[in-house]
Amino acid sequence: MRQVLAVLAVVAAIVGLWYLACIPMNMQGVLVEAERAGAQVSPPEAAARREMGGVSLALRNGFAIPATWAQERPRLPAPHQVAVELWETTIDKKITSKRSLVYHGWVTLSATLLGFAIGTGLGVLLAVGIVHSRVMDMSVMPWAIVSQTIPIIALAPMIIVVLYSVGVQGIIPKAVISAYLSFFSVVVGMVKGLRSPDAMQLDLLRTYNASKGQTFWKLRLPASMPYLFASLKIGIAASLVGAIVGELPTGAVAGLGARLLAGSYYGQTVQIWSALFGAAILAACLVGLLGLIEKMVLKRMGMA
Amino acid sequence: MVLVVLALVLWGAGWWLNTRLAEGPHSGTSAVRLAIPLIFGATVLVMWELVVRGLNVPLVILPAPSLIVVRFADSIPILWADFVQTFVKGALSGYLIGCGAAFLMAVAVDRSEFLRLGLLPVGNFVAALPIVGTAPILVMWFGFDWQSKAAVVVVMVFFPMLVNTVAGLRETTAMQRDLMETYAASYWQAFFKLRLPAAMPFIFNGLKISTTLALIGAIVAEFFGSPTLGMGFRISTSVGQLALDMVWAEIVVAALAGTLFYGAVALIERYVTFWHPSQRR
Numbered sequence: 019m020r021q022v023l024a025v026l027a028v029v030a031a032i033v034g035l036w037y038l039a040c041i042p043m044n045m046q047g048v049l050v051e052a053e054r055a056g057a058q059v060s061p062p063e064a065a066a067r068r069e070m071g072g073v074s075l076a077l078r079n080g081f082a083i084p085a086t087w088a089q090e091r092p093r094l095p096a097p098h099q100v101a102v103e104l105w106e107t108t109i110d111k112k113i114t115s116k117r118s119l120v121y122h123g124w125v126t127l128s129a130t131l132l133g134f135a136i137g138t139g140l141g142v143l144l145a146v147g148i149v150h151s152r153v154m155d156m157s158v159m160p161w162a163i164v165s166q167t168i169p170i171i172a173l174a175p176m177i178i179v180v181l182y183s184v185g186v187q188g189i190i191p192k193a194v195i196s197a198y199l200s201f202f203s204v205v206v207g208m209v210k211g212l213r214s215p216d217a218m219q220l221d222l223l224r225t226y227n228a229s230k231g232q233t234f235w236k237l238r239l240p241a242s243m244p245y246l247f248a249s250l251k252i253g254i255a256a257s258l259v260g261a262i263v264g265e266l267p268t269g270a271v272a273g274l275g276a277r278l279l280a281g282s283y284y285g286q287t288v289q290i291w292s293a294l295f296g297a298a299i300l301a302a303c304l305v306g307l308l309g310l311i312e313k314m315v316l317k318r319m320g321m322a
Numbered sequence: 323m324v325l326v327v328l329a330l331v332l333w334g335a336g337w338w339l340n341t342r343l344a345e346g347p348h349s350g351t352s353a354v355r356l357a358i359p360l361i362f363g364a365t366v367l368v369m370w371e372l373v374v375r376g377l378n379v380p381l382v383i384l385p386a387p388s389l390i391v392v393r394f395a396d397s398i399p400i401l402w403a404d405f406v407q408t409f410v411k412g413a414l415s416g417y418l419i420g421c422g423a424a425f426l427m428a429v430a431v432d433r434s435e436f437l438r439l440g441l442l443p444v445g446n447f448v449a450a451l452p453i454v455g456t457a458p459i460l461v462m463w464f465g466f467d468w469q470s471k472a473a474v475v476v477v478m479v480f481f482p483m484l485v486n487t488v489a490g491l492r493e494t495t496a497m498q499r500d501l502m503e504t505y506a507a508s509y510w511q512a513f514f515k516l517r518l519p520a521a522m523p524f525i526f527n528g529l530k531i532s533t534t535l536a537l538i539g540a541i542v543a544e545f546f547g548s549p550t551l552g553m554g555f556r557i558s559t560s561v562g563q564l565a566l567d568m569v570w571a572e573i574v575v576a577a578l579a580g581t582l583f584y585g586a587v588a589l590i591e592r593y594v595t596f597w598h599p600s601q602r603r
């Protein structure tokens with residue numbers, strides 16, 4: 019209860035700060051509009067205003083403060099503007115509409131999920147190989163670890179263009195990026211998990227005369243579950259980022275990344291913010307869903 | 323075709339050599355531990371070269387490693403300028419500001435139990451979000467030059483660093499804090515002599531996660547607008563010109579920068595947290 023209260027307090031503080039920040043950020047633009055509309059603005063010269071900071075302008079033009087939260091193309095949209103835009107583009111629009119955020123979200127989500135499934139599957143397979151083969155462990159594992167320190171997302175534009183030039187388009191290139199971004203974190207986490215049974219437990223299975231396969235299914239795989247879920251959560255967040263970034267370089271017309279890019283070309287700040295929050299909500303749902311599955315699985319196994 | 327067969331033969335030979343090394347009598351030594359991944363990497367590179375030549379793969383799909391090396395050597399001034407723009411100006415300054423701000427915030431938050439309770443879940447939540455998406459907004463606010471890239475990096479590294487530092491500052495046991503109390507240590511004395519050192523493994527964990535995030539942020543932010551230099555700019559324009567050898571050269575730079583940056587932080591960690599079990603050899 020105390021925790022919920024504390025979280026709510028922090029969120030409320032952030033929203034409050036956001037509203038406050040809107041005032042100096044949007045003041046210049048609001049005053050220009052107010053002057054055009056014939057209001058008395060101080061100082062009256064546009065050049066003098068440009069020299070001044072947002073805070074001192076706000077102090078001298080108190081009447082204009084409410085307008086900073088209602089501009090059409092603000093530098094920083096107010097929270098309620100973003101919320102309204104989110105509502106309009108998700109609930110009010112038809113899902114098939116090109117302006118519906120659900121439509122764009124689905125374009126990104128489908129690539130994310132496909133890539134995540136591929137990346138996770140291959141990652142788990144490689145981890146099983148690494149745990150069972152000393153050569154693979156010693157030759158592949160160091161590279162998998164190094165890959166975690168490299169911004170491999172920089173490969174994204176190239177993958178899109180190369181796959182395009184061999185005739186592959188649509189969902190696959192984005193899924194490839196999502197796949198390799200989740201792949202390495204799953205490999206590293208899963209190897210750790212499959213190795214987590216201690217010598218005592220492995221010895222016990224040896225005294226049972228368990229085969230390698232039996233050891234794997236009855237001990238290693240169950241023991242790796244907490245590690246697997248931890249890296250799955252990191253992996254799906256990385257996959258989503260990959261799918262979004264994969265939409266940037268080709269000027270894709272659909273998807274959350276395309277919304278971000280289009281918004282930044284046309285100065286539609288409210289659209290950028292709503293796409294950003296759409297992506298954030300999507301990421302939160304995906305991570306939350308994995309957390310839920312994790313809880314259920316670990317409960318069935320008696321580990322949580 | 324001969325080259326492709328040769329590549330397969332070489333792959334087999336490399337794997338056989340590694341198997342011999344890994345299962346041989348010296349497999350535990352550090353020389354072998356270093357040699358095996360290097361042999362593996364070299365085999366992959368040579369195979370890549372042979373297959374690309376053997377199948378005549380066009381440059382716009384996959385350039386051979388030798389071409390990438392030539393391109394790298396030829397354009398060192400360009401690559402260096404890009405590196406300075408993106409890494410030193412964008413990523414590094416953002417990294418320092420972001421991690422510094424997060425550290426100070428964590429120290430402030432740590433004094434209030436209520437704030438800590440509220441901020442940790444929020445911070446954990448935000449750390450999982452696709453924060454690179456803020457890049458177009460920040461580019462709009464701070465202009466095309468490195469300031470906007472640094473701003474993206476600040477936002478990206480802030481929350482992972484905050485969460486780790488806050489968690490680290492709680493790491494001391496009640497017994498240790500009681501000991502400080504019996505010494506009549508002030509808050510700041512206990513902070514600097516006990517809680518900060520105890521938090522160091524966590525802080526360095528945050529710092530290490532942030533190194534990769536900083537590079538990702540700086541490069542991706544350049545996809546949304548940049549001056550006519552920088553690693554992200556070079557990658558996106560070279561991809562447009564189908565100059566894939568240049569793209570790969572830039573990726574080599576990014577890989578080197580990322581690894582060295584991470585390595586440098588890990589090296590500092592070794593000196594600072596020499597007492598921690600994970601650093602014992």
